[in-house]
Amino acid sequence: GYTTFPGRPTWDHTDLTYRVVNYSPDLDVASIDDAFSRAFGMWSNVAPLTFTRQEQGNVDILIQFGSQNHGDSYPFDGKNGVLAHAFGPGTYSINGDAHFDEDEFWTQGGGNGYSLFIVAAHEFGHSLGLDHSSIQGALMYPTYSYQANLQLHSDDVAGIQDLY
Numbered sequence: 001g002y003t004t005f006p007g008r009p010t011w012d013h014t015d016l017t018y019r020v021v022n023y024s025p026d027l028d029v030a031s032i033d034d035a036f037s038r039a040f041g042m043w044s045n046v047a048p049l050t051f052t053r054q055e056q057g058n059v060d061i062l063i064q065f066g067s068q069n070h071g072d073s074y075p076f077d078g079k080n081g082v083l084a085h086a087f088g089p090g091t092y093s094i095n096g097d098a099h100f101d102e103d104e105f106w107t108q109g110g111g112n113g114y115s116l117f118i119v120a121a122h123e124f125g126h127s128l129g130l131d132h133s134s135i136q137g138a139l140m141y142p143t144y145s146y147q148a149n150l151q152l153h154s155d156d157v158a159g160i161q162d163l164y
């Protein structure tokens with residue numbers, strides 16, 4: 001089933017904010033903004049959380065695209081392999097942040113490349129305090145799998161509702 005991070009960290013507020021620092025050239029800005037909005041919506045549909053996008057200033061969840069060394073101790077690995085990573089809740093600025101590997105080809109689904117929406121929904125689960133699930137059909141399972149109509153697994157729902 002689902003897991004949380006050690007010490008079970010959660011946000012101490014439910015009106016969370018996010019900012020998109022930069023954009024991948026693989027998709028137009030509107031599609032990227034929409035993918036992130038829909039990914040947050042998967043979680044706010046089942047937990048008492050709201051997500052508000054800000055154009056600048058301090059936010060809880062900073063989103064960026066980067067390749068190889070991109071400013072933290074977890075360099076990406078080129079095309080394929082690790083697609084993205086995110087940090088759990090906490091008081092440091094990096095807590096909650098989600099980074100996407102720019103060496104991937106980000107798509108709106110189907111075909112080649114990786115669905116930004118699906119990967120973002122997984123990463124935002126981490127941003128909220130969920131670690132990986134042992135259930136293969138769960139969004140928080142550690143390997144990527146494409147689904148045309150992504151739905152949270154009951155295990156994902158149980159996890160987020162345990163936390164908030």
Ligand SMILES: CNC(=O)[C@@H](NC(=O)[C@H](CC(C)C)CN(O)C=O)C(C)(C)C
Pocket residue numbers: 080081082083084085086118119122123126141142143144145
């Ligand atoms: C296609 N490549 C994969 O399936 C790789 N898995 C990932 O990139 C995870 C993200 C997916 C699940 C969206 C990394 N992760 O857990 C971030 O929070 C490997 C399994 C190869 C590591």
Ligand SMILES: [Ca+2]
Pocket residue numbers: 076077078079080081082083101103104
């Ligand atoms: Ca990669």
Ligand SMILES: [Zn+2]
Pocket residue numbers: 070072074085099
């Ligand atoms: Zn990073």
Ligand SMILES: [Zn+2]
Pocket residue numbers: 122126132142
């Ligand atoms: Zn993960």
